[in-house]
Amino acid sequence: MDDSAPLYHVVADDLATLIASGALPPRARIPSVRRLALQRRISITTAVASLRLLEQRGLIESRPKSGYFVATRRAPAPVPEAVSLPRTARLVGAEAMLKRLAEASANPVMARLGQAIPDPALYPQAALRSSQMRALRRQPELLAIYPARMRGSESLRRQISAHYAHVGMALPADDLVITNGCMEALTLALRAVARPGDTIAIESPVYFGFLQLAESLGVKLLEVPMHPRDGLSVEALRELLGGRSGQGVRACLTIANFSNPGGSLMPESRKRQLVALCREADIALIEDDIYGDLAHDGSRPLPCKAFDRDDRVLLCSSFSKSLAPGVRVGFVASGRHHDSLRALKQNLSGATALLPQEMLAEYLASGRYERHLRRLRERCAEQVARVSQCVQDHFPAGTRLSQPQGGYVLWVELPGAVDTMLLYDEASRCGVDFVPGAMFSASGRYANCLRLNCGFPFTAAIADAIHRLGELARLAAAV
Numbered sequence: 081m082d083d084s085a086p087l088y089h090v091v092a093d094d095l096a097t098l099i100a101s102g103a104l105p106p107r108a109r110i111p112s113v114r115r116l117a118l119q120r121r122i123s124i125t126t127a128v129a130s131l132r133l134l135e136q137r138g139l140i141e142s143r144p145k146s147g148y149f150v151a152t153r154r155a156p157a158p159v160p161e162a163v164s165l166p167r168t169a170r171l172v173g174a175e176a177m178l179k180r181l182a183e184a185s186a187n188p189v190m191a192r193l194g195q196a197i198p199d200p201a202l203y204p205q206a207a208l209r210s211s212q213m214r215a216l217r218r219q220p221e222l223l224a225i226y227p228a229r230m231r232g233s234e235s236l237r238r239q240i241s242a243h244y245a246h247v248g249m250a251l252p253a254d255d256l257v258i259t260n261g262c263m264e265a266l267t268l269a270l271r272a273v274a275r276p277g278d279t280i281a282i283e284s285p286v287y288f289g290f291l292q293l294a295e296s297l298g299v300k301l302l303e304v305p306m307h308p309r310d311g312l313s314v315e316a317l318r319e320l321l322g323g324r325s326g327q328g329v330r331a332c333l334t335i336a337n338f339s340n341p342g343g344s345l346m347p348e349s350r351k352r353q354l355v356a357l358c359r360e361a362d363i364a365l366i367e368d369d370i371y372g373d374l375a376h377d378g379s380r381p382l383p384c385k386a387f388d389r390d391d392r393v394l395l396c397s398s399f400s401k402s403l404a405p406g407v408r409v410g411f412v413a414s415g416r417h418h419d420s421l422r423a424l425k426q427n428l429s430g431a432t433a434l435l436p437q438e439m440l441a442e443y444l445a446s447g448r449y450e451r452h453l454r455r456l457r458e459r460c461a462e463q464v465a466r467v468s469q470c471v472q473d474h475f476p477a478g479t480r481l482s483q484p485q486g487g488y489v490l491w492v493e494l495p496g497a498v499d500t501m502l503l504y505d506e507a508s509r510c511g512v513d514f515v516p517g518a519m520f521s522a523s524g525r526y527a528n529c530l531r532l533n534c535g536f537p538f539t540a541a542i543a544d545a546i547h548r549l550g551e552l553a554r555l556a557a558a559v
């Protein structure tokens with residue numbers, strides 16, 4: 081979100097926070113226009129614009145002659161159920177599926193419900209630009225020097241370390257290697273612990289970037305079922321590791337905080353159990369914390385790394401979702417693999433560009449990140465709530481829906497034997513995109529599921545697209 085947001089947006093955001101926190105519960109009366117103007121020392125026009133904005137976002141509704149009230153929400157749809165997964169590890173063919181998706185989504189008139197990309201207006205573009213200028217003023221030679229350190233800018237590593245200290249865990253700056261986005265962090269982590277032909281236990285359904293990565297590195301994947309709310313099933317992993325298929329497992333890969341696509345959050349007790357199980361089985365744990373800062377309720381869950389006592393957890397993340405998707409800066413907390421990660425980084429891409437790193441370090445040092453996150457989280461919460469509501473209104477009876485507590489993707493399970501790969505072909509012809517469920521499995525599961533991106537403000541066009549998708553799903557389910 082840009083720092084230069086108009087005043088009525090700021091007032092609307094403050095009211096949205098009160099609504100999201102429950103301080104203003106469903107059906108509560110909202111202050112009148114006059115009262116709001118007085119309370120906030122703003123003009124009547126600004127007060128009206130704030131209330132209209134909240135109404136457009138579906139957070140409040142007007143009642144004739146009575147004023148504005150917090151909108152009521154219907155009971156949520158049931159969450160998707162776990163499916164049975166193969167108990168053997170396999171190589172995946174994610175690349176071919178991704179190519180198909182990219183070809184189909186080449187149509188520019190799409191509803192932006194596909195890839196997990198947020199609205200650029202959600203990010204503090206003006207403040208980032210001035211941080212970049214400050215970085216260049218402070219180090220005028222920045223563009224002309226070769227980065228000396230493979231592990232990245234010291235000031236950025238210190239800021240990342242300070243951020244995690246604020247969250248409540250120690251992540252020493254010296255343990256961090258700065259990377260080109262989270263994908264490079266994951267690539268390094270995976271290469272540090274596994275060789276081609278090795279097996280990695282992976283939560284399922286899982287972000288398709290992992291599948292693509294595993295395919296390119298030639299590692300086999302053993303899918304571990306997830307609980308819709310609590311994330312990867314530690315019990316199922318324990319059972320798999322004890323069986324024949326679990327013998328060659330080198331590492332486990334999870335998104336414990338707000339998984340993609342399911343949105344689940346692993347409770348702290350389970351994170352402890354997972355780390356302990358990895359210790360028992362002597363395997364590495366690779367953790368993707370890219371959505372950790374995006375809790376809808378404003379809390380900040382600890383990563384599994386916080387419970388790591390013997391440096392076996394490789395924490396990977398980036399600023400791509402939380403602050404600046406365009407800078408391609410991520411990091412991996414390397415633990416016992418520090419030396420090999422630095423060597424791998426040198427081989428893979430050399431050092432990461434300095435200017436974006438110093439810009440981020442300046443921005444983080446300015447103390448504005450928390451304020452930005454507060455607004456971003458509210459927007460994510462609101463957009464997810466609007467899309468969820470619309471899906472419940474327009475999708476066929478029996479549809480199940482995730483209830484993400486963070487991030488901005490929704491996981492939808494359709495009733496009947498619907499194949500969302502086929503549905504995608506039809507929907508894309510009408511300008512509606514999404515990601516078919518089979519993209520999130522190494523074994524082609526979830527054919528009747530799909531993922532929706534909620535990264536953009538909810539508009540009539542998005543509502544219309546969801547309505548059309550619901551109609552197509554209804555027809556497909558009836559066949």
Ligand SMILES: Cc1ncc(COP(=O)(O)O)c(C=O)c1O
Nearest residue numbers: 196261262263287340370398400
């Ligand atoms: C869970 C997860 N990890 C990693 C990435 C990729 O991150 P980056 O763009 O920083 O490489 C994504 C992008 O959607 C993601 O959802």
